[in-house]
Amino acid sequence: FRKLLLATGLAAALLAPVAAATTASAQEVKTRIIRFGYGLSESSNQGRAVKFLAEEMSKRSGGKFKMKGFGDASLGSDIQMQNALIGGAQEMMVGSTATLVGIVKDFGVYDLPFLFNNEKEADAVLDGPFGEKLLKALNDKGLVGLVYWENGFRNLTNSKRPITKIEDMGGIKLRVMQNPVYIDMFNRFGANAVPLAFSELFTALETGTVDGQENPVTTIQSSKFYEVQKYLTISRHVYSPWIVLASKRWYDGLSADEKKILNESAVASREFERKDSRDASAQSVAYLKEKGMQINELSPAELDRMREMVKPAFDKYAAEGGADVLKDIQAAIAAARK
Ligand code: TF8
The missing domain is CATH 3.40.190.170 (Bacterial extracellular solute-binding protein, family 7)
Structure with missing residues (x-):
């Protein structure tokens, strides 16, 4: 056991300076203050998912990612927040894909009526190559599209x-x-x-x-x-989908490890949000x-x-x-x- 410790210690000591010289920044997880804006109330399905995402990021970063949600459009409307992200004045947001058409026109395709018959079809298209391609189209415009959440049938x-x-x-x-x-x-x-x-x-x-x-x-x-x-x-x-966005200016400054934490937290939030929204939706009509x-x-x-x-x-x-x-x-x- 001691030998093993010694060996790993030695290996680490030998590797460390090399790693430091080449990939230190890729490994780094810094303290990050993340302002995350959204339009609905804290008690909404959107608010609950924002809270989940904040906890997920904190967990996965050992407490270093401090994401704070700002609900009720307190940082501005969807469109104002998109612009704040592009300018680098705000780190993240969630909003409707429909309000993105001024930036990437193709997002309007989701708004055509009676396109999807059910949530399952929507999930497959949004999480598949089609949805991915639209997310990628945002990169040239100063935004990073992370995942789609469910807003729902209107x-x-x-x-x-x-x-x-x-x-x-x-x-x-x-x-x-x-x-x-x-x-x-x-x-x-x-x-x-x-x-x-x-x-x-x-x-x-x-x-x-x-x-x-x-x-x-x-x-x-x-x-x-x-x-x-x-x-x-x-x-x-x-x-109607929601889309979780990050400022590209900010995102580009993250290390590879930090990007990984962000991306994986976003995917986890997607699974949470869709289930939670569907459960809530089933109760809403009676309410x-x-x-x-x-x-x-x-x-x-x-x-x-x-x-x-x-x-x-x-x-x-x-x-x-x-x-x-x-x-x-x-x-x-x-x-x-x-
Ligand atoms: C709408 C959308 C809203 C979103 C939200 C505020 O009617 O359905 O859910 O814009 O981000 O505007």
């Missing part, structure tokens, strides 16, 4: 009337994300689409600046939209009903009518430079369905 709420058919959307001022695919889609349905940052949404609903909005049931619950919205229509019109929302599902026939009606949105998307990415995602979805 549903409609409003304060005017129950929506049981497309025509019921007529004239409703509906807040949408700042993204042309959403604006196009809801204008086709006859609504009056109003693009707005999420951070302004509750007040806009409360003051009647807009009549409605669309988001997964988990968000309708955690952002208390039931306090200002009467009607919930389960439409599942888009599967919202209890809070007094009037809830209806769209009939399969009506959903078919909606699918028909938005077909030209796909053609428009393709014609405006999205033909290749649309073809690629459709192939990836077809493969996931097999």
